[in-house]
Amino acid sequence: MNIVITAPFEPEQLDTLKKDHSVTFLPQKEGVPLRTETELHKLLLETQAEIFVCESDKVTEQVLDGLTRLKMLCVCRAGLNGVDVAACTKRKIAVTNTAGRNAGAVADMAVAMFVSVARYMSVGERALREGTWDNDLYYRLRGIELSEHVAAFIGFGAVPRALAKRLLAFDMRLIGYDPFVTAEEMAEHGVRKVDLETAFREGDFVSNHLPSMAETKGLIDKKLIGLMKPTAYFVNTARAATVCDEDIISALREHKIAGGAFDVFNTEPLPLDSPFLALDNVVLTPHLCGASLAVVKNHSRMVAEDIALFAAGKRPVRLANKEVL
Known part of the structure; x- marks a missing residue:
């Protein structure tokens, strides 16, 4: 499957995904503004993304429009604010999060x-x-x-x-x-x-x-x-x-x-x-409680596990919109 990753991701888990999938890894750089809705839509369309892994990107109806190949959205955080879960559900796109990563x-x-x-x-x-x-x-x-x-x-x-x-x-x-x-x-x-x-x-x-x-x-x-x-x-x-x-x-x-x-x-x-x-x-403290070096390792493992289940036709453990599967 074609996987696009804009979240920070552990190299070991990235290599595991690459064994079975085509992976485009474009992590968001510190200090660089998030992609606009138009830019994100273009990226996912041009890469023919079937699975999108993000952390902070805003995934809206505008982003999703026309992405007929997209089947799964993995969000590398607990909260799904910034993600239009209803729009994903309407399109039968499975949404997972990584609650507990930190x-x-x-x-x-x-x-x-x-x-x-x-x-x-x-x-x-x-x-x-x-x-x-x-x-x-x-x-x-x-x-x-x-x-x-x-x-x-x-x-x-x-x-x-x-x-x-x-x-x-x-x-x-x-x-x-x-x-x-x-x-x-x-x-x-x-x-x-x-x-x-x-x-x-x-x-x-x-x-x-x-x-x-x-x-x-x-x-x-x-x-x-x-x-x-x-x-x-x-x-x-x-x-x-x-x-x-x-x-x-x-x-x-x-x-x-x-x-x-x-x-x-x-x-x-x-x-x-x-x-x-x-x-x-x-x-x-300035919103530092989750700022651990282990967080990326944890969410990478969680995402890789759920992608493996999804690719095998099984329900991901951390599925947020259970009505799609």
């Missing part, structure tokens, strides 16, 4: 955020850099240990499952909310299933893992944040749109909760006048 990377960073915000690591570093380290700093910056405290997962997909494994090693108690995951499945990961309000009420660390969709936009608001303990921390390594900025900033500014850690923001890059930057009880 689960380990994000989970590692989440642990770092838990420790950093609870032990005042960024505050301590500022004291060092600004020359304000005094004899009382040790006592002012005494924080809590993770052991025996409660981590509450809001959403229980690939990342919180990886995070649960790590936090159990810290002797944390784990609870989770996800209407689509059974209590039995959560229990397999050492997590007790609770309702949404209980998760916010009981968590010492409330860790957001909700996907961005119409039903979750702004879901974490003043009402839920108001249930949190004054000693609790809120951590967001998932999607900024699921949290009401005004409400979480207000709670942090007024110290209604102990602190927060954020890797994602509704406006990125974060403007220098953002109220997040004025807070003294937060850890902020």
